[in-house]
Amino acid sequence: MKMTLNINRKEHEVDIKGHETLLEVLRDQLGMTGTKTSCNESECGACTVIIGKKATLSCITLVANVAGEEVTTIEGLAKGEELHPVQQAFLDNGAAQCGFCIPGMIMSCTALLNNNPNPTQEEMEYALDGNICRCTGYLKIFEAIRDAGGRLSEMEAPKESTFYRHTPETVSSKS
Amino acid sequence: MLLNPLTFYAPQSLQEATKLYASLSEARILAGGTFLLNSLKLLKRKGLKTPQNIISLRKVEELKGVKFAGDSLSIGSITVINDLFNSAHLTDNLAILRTVCRNISTNPIRNMATIGGNLTSRYTWTELGAPLIALEAMLNFVGPNGEQEQISVEEFFKNGAKATKILSHVSIRRDKTATVSYYRVKKMSDVDVPLLGVCIKTNFIGDRFSKTRVCINNTITFAQRDSVLEEFLEKSEASKNIPQEALEHLNTAIYDNRSDDYKKAMFRVAIKRALADLIGRKK
Incomplete structure (x- = not known):
């Protein structure tokens, strides 16, 4: 069946059977491979995307279940060549090593900072306890969140209107 | 695909959902999906049959x-x-x-x-x-x-x-006169997993316990009450000695389902701490 997905402020028509996960459709049909496949059983956080305003695991989300909802993936953060403040903060603070977990980590951080630009250490740990990183030890990641929170707070325009304005635009999928 | 083919339903109202659920065979309810999706993947990996119909409540x-x-x-x-x-x-x-x-x-x-x-x-x-x-x-x-x-x-x-x-x-x-404590022990793997939990509710009357419920989750059997401990507490004053004395009045069949000695010991630690917390918050 045909369905329309709203991903990164664009509408994508996809052809699904009903049993595909959002992760499978993002990667295999839409070519959005920034969202990573890892454990595939909701433990590692590598597949994290934002649905509505919440960090969500795409490996255990049926794509049919997100019809009409706004999905944001790692590909939807930057504006052209300009990185999202969270991405830039990860880069500037050396918060990535192998990088495999980082798209999911950035999505969780972005969801946190969209609601709370000045999180406490406890709030950061709460928001990131579902994203496993085997390289960094998390300290640089926490530094990056604090840095990004500061950048978002300093921005003149409200962050939602800058990065999450909904301007539908239809795009056909590869399939 | 990680899941077997299925028919997906997205009712818009509770009435529609209940009628669908009653009329479809082999139907499972999809709420958040954190249990169900992983279960369906596991069944497929094992080559076992999976339900044909999935009814999502997300739009209700x-x-x-x-x-x-x-x-x-x-x-x-x-x-x-x-x-x-x-x-x-x-x-x-x-x-x-x-x-x-x-x-x-x-x-x-x-x-x-x-x-x-x-x-x-x-x-x-x-x-x-x-x-x-x-x-x-x-x-x-x-x-x-x-x-x-x-x-x-x-x-x-x-x-x-x-x-x-x-x-x-x-x-x-809502009960403005109740005091409740909760103590949980977890084990760490990739993510933490609950090992046991103790929740105790009482309505203190002066220094006495009243309407006490001691509820245990040993994660092997379903959550249940320890009526032996409840009975002991109902007859007791809420003194600082009670958390220790309570350990002599447990329905041990609930706690000793756990196979490892340290887990049995951790239950006793959890009971003591939950009771100490409860008594410490007595007004």
């Missing part, structure tokens, strides 16, 4: 939200854990639910997993079981013709519920 708005109805808190069955955690209604005896929610799984799971899914999946390690039994919570089910059935969480874990009805909401009476 009337099942979402936390609100007061009279003196009872009503938690819609597809309210996610983090929305309950953030609810301003969690005061008095209900405040313990914030602690419970805080400790459930991980943040993206708490963003997806629902109260109803956590309970009705009937996994033995469901963390809401013991606290909701302690709070005397009731489950409200609705059938295909609008018929309603209310059963206690305690009864639900003993006997289950009718498979043709859908959980609409959980109701818990």
Whole structure:
């Protein structure tokens, strides 16, 4: 069946059977491979995307279940060549090593900072306890969140209107 | 594909959902999906049969939200854990639910997993079981013709519920005079997993325990009450010696289901700490 997905402020028509996960459709049909496949059983956080305003695991989300909802993936953060403040903060603070977990980590951080630009250490740990990183030890990641929170707070325009304005635009999928 | 082919239904109302559920064979309810999707993947990997029909409740708005109805808190069955955690209604005896929610799984799971899914999946390690039994919570089910059935969480874990009805909401009476404590032990793997939980509720009358409920989740059997310990506490004064003395008055059959000695010991630690916390907060 045909369905329309709203991903990164664009509408994508996809052809699904009903049993595909959002992760499978993002990667295999839409070519959005920034969202990573890892454990595939909701433990590692590598597949994290934002649905509505919440960090969500795409490996255990049926794509049919997100019809009409706004999905944001790692590909939807930057504006052209300009990185999202969270991405830039990860880069500037050396918060990535192998990088495999980082798209999911950035999505969780972005969801946190969209609601709370000045999180406490406890709030950061709460928001990131579902994203496993085997390289960094998390300290640089926490530094990056604090840095990004500061950048978002300093921005003149409200962050939602800058990065999450909904301007539908239809795009056909590869399939 | 990680899942076997299925037919997906997305009813827009509870009435539509209950009628679908009653009419379809091999149907499973999809709430947050954190149990169900992983279960379906596992069944497929093992080459086992999976349900043909999946009914998603995600679009049924009337099942979402936390609100007061009279003196009872009503938690819609597809309210996610983090929305309950953030609810301003969690005061008095209900405040313990914030602690419970805080400790459930991980943040993206708490963003997806629902109260109803956590309970009705009937996994033995469901963390809401013991606290909701302690709070005397009731489950409200609705059938295909609008018929309603209310059963206690305690009864639900003993006997289950009718498979043709859908959980609409959980109701818990607010009790300004109750004191509640919760102690949980986890084990760490990739993510932390509950090992055991103890929730104790009482209504202190002076220095005495009253209407006490001691609820245990050993994660091997369903959450249940320790009536032996409850009986001992009802006859006792809330003194600083009680947490230690209580260990001589346990229904050991509940705790000793755990095979390892350290887990049996941890139960006793949990009981002591939960009781000490309870007595420490006596007004």
